Amino acid sequence: MSLRIKDVAFDDFRSYEHFHLSGIGPLTVLVGPNAVGKTNVVEGIQLLTAQTSFRNPTGVQLVRDGADFARLHATAADESRLLELGLTIEAGKRRFTLNGKQKRTADLKGVIPSVTFTPDDLNLAKGSGTTRRNALDAVGSQLSRNHYLIRRDFDKVLRHKNSLLKDEASPLLLESLNDLMVTCGAQLVCYRAALFSKLAASMASYYAEIVGNQETLSARYAPSWLAEDEWLDAGETLDRDEARERFAAALAASMVQERARRRALVGPHADRIEFFIEGRPVGVYGSQGQQRSAVLAFKLAEVTLICDLLGQQPVLLLDDVMSELDEQRRRALVKFVSGDIQTFITTANLAYFDEDLLAAARVVRLPLERKDGE
């Protein structure tokens, strides 16, 4: 059985001086008016589980105005284990603990993963490639600490290279940085390709289910060294030596152009990820409904992949998404939520939920009255 969150508590986090919810079950619906702090709860749980927040806040933003530090805490348990997750945010720094012992972010990856779905995620379909690359790496980071570490290292090397290009550094210096870029970049691309092949297959099958097999979705990935119209084949993974060779060759070939444009053009930061419906890119050609279905399929695939690869179910955090989905997509999501995945849903309006779902849920009204939490 997977670890499940039993209890969460925040002190001086965002709008909360104190927040405590105990006796948490499989499905919790947090309902309340705008700006009451629903998203703050989702964000707190995401920080404790995925060690990141979809809002990309600074440490200062996370600490309640006027307070010196914020403390977040969750208890999770299964039949045999009891885990205490902690996070202190002070002077812009985040310090995580597990069972009272300080831990590095990388060491917590995958302990209790989570999948967050917010209205901003609609950008996965219609936004730039950066959004999709980041989403893929976020999944990979929860599945593997190596994926997390290599992405972090690559970002550092990329920042360094861009600053050298800006300062018109010598070709010799750039070449030595390119070697570093190849070492971590090729590994990152290999991780991505392996992960993507699984995610894409699952996403396609969820998409078919959501739209009643009316049309097909294919998700495609291309490392930056491939030409504009080239993609990896479905299910194709990459051999690390070949990736290194091709990446190094592409870097050498683009050196003149990179120096002229004074920024790094080739590398995992320029990989392409695209979703196609009936062969046409959903971001450009898809209707709003098709884009929403594609994003929903991505999220459901993400949950399934985490279950399959980690053997631990993620916590599902749905922030105000019911109002964004029409009846058909809501039904697909509710069907999924009604399974075994521990889920938190926020909403300003319970009318978006059908009675069966509400009957199975614990409905928590915000602001909390003392009896809700204690």
Ligand SMILES: Nc1ncnc2c1ncn2[C@@H]1O[C@H](COP(=O)(O)OP(=O)(O)OP(=O)(O)O)[C@@H](O)[C@H]1O
């Ligand atoms: N560091 C902070 N200190 C104090 N208050 C904060 C801090 N950060 C955010 N807030 C407050 O939290 C509130 C927003 O909370 P949240 O985003 O959780 O609302 P919500 O219930 O999800 O609202 P909506 O339904 O409109 O999305 C705002 O009033 C905001 O000013």
